[in-house]
Amino acid sequence: MKDTREFPLLFNARSEGAAEKASFKAAMRHRRALVPASGFYEWRQTGGKKGQPYWIRPRHGGLVAFAGLIETYAEPGGSEMDTGAILTINANADIAHIHDRMPVVIDPRDFTRWLDCRTLEPRDVADLLRPAQLDFFEAIPVSDLVNKVANTGPEIQERGEIGPEPEKVKRQKSGADDSQMRLF
Template structure:
């Protein structure tokens, strides 16, 4: 699963990598957590032939997808991840998988090695080549009972490759740059047409760097949380959280 990630590139670097127009400057974010706003890139409106305008658009969404049919958000689990193997068929994700596939720019993500069912050593997982990576995402607009709308999203996950498997059994789905357009094309590409993209990253794509328990706390947002752990500070197991009825093992509760 992917429960924390980082986006430390500049706005210009992110826009160039994602193939979008100018975006407002934003600070480096070293510890992005569920319920916080994240950038998602979606296919934009069709452009006329010969237009130089980008056909992709960036938007901020709340990390934690809420399907449009949810009535009581207090009893619904926080879907910050979606299992790619069932996204096209599961009620929570199938509409977004068909109509609102997205990309999530990131510099890397964090994962915790499980020890007896508890969080153990934390790792900062980043592309070996450096730079940015794009995770497969899903976006859904949720209309609150009061009438206001909130854009929400989830990151798709798949089985971990050999780089990550010794840490956790799941990892985010990585969409390669040459596949951005096909993944985002919800007009002519149905879920079955892009199913081949929902696979683990190639071997040696990522490197996993052990880091200290600083990353465990959302309040820690500085670059020091990505510094290599020298062994002086290991992650402390967290107390088990109470779960809402029906919550997925790989999800967190909403409120």
């Protein structure tokens, strides 16, 4: 990248290909990290745009550690920029109705294993890249205050109204009979 203004902000990385992708391959091998968090925000998509925001947090409270990668980018002029990404995975059944992806959560028993880049290759920790167990998280609808960077107070996590589920549009060929069974 010659101009960092064109640098893509990759704060999430798909765990399924991180060990092979040029952007993340070296970090998967040498710079795995844990990203502590009390939860994350996600939006249920409605009609191709952001819909209802949710605060997704551990059901029993406390912090979690997301699987992360860190990398230092060296510009052609010699300056450096530290970057990081959280690894994601297909969402479990608790989250899938909101979004199709979720962060990879590393269990505290596996912290040392995940961080051991000296003796463990990416293939040795690949089994840790899985969705959180069912019922680990709870999804709380919140107001759209969370969608504005200027809002940083506790009010962004107050329960919000859940909007109506978007109606599923039935696709039907013109002239088709609704009483007929269809193969597709």
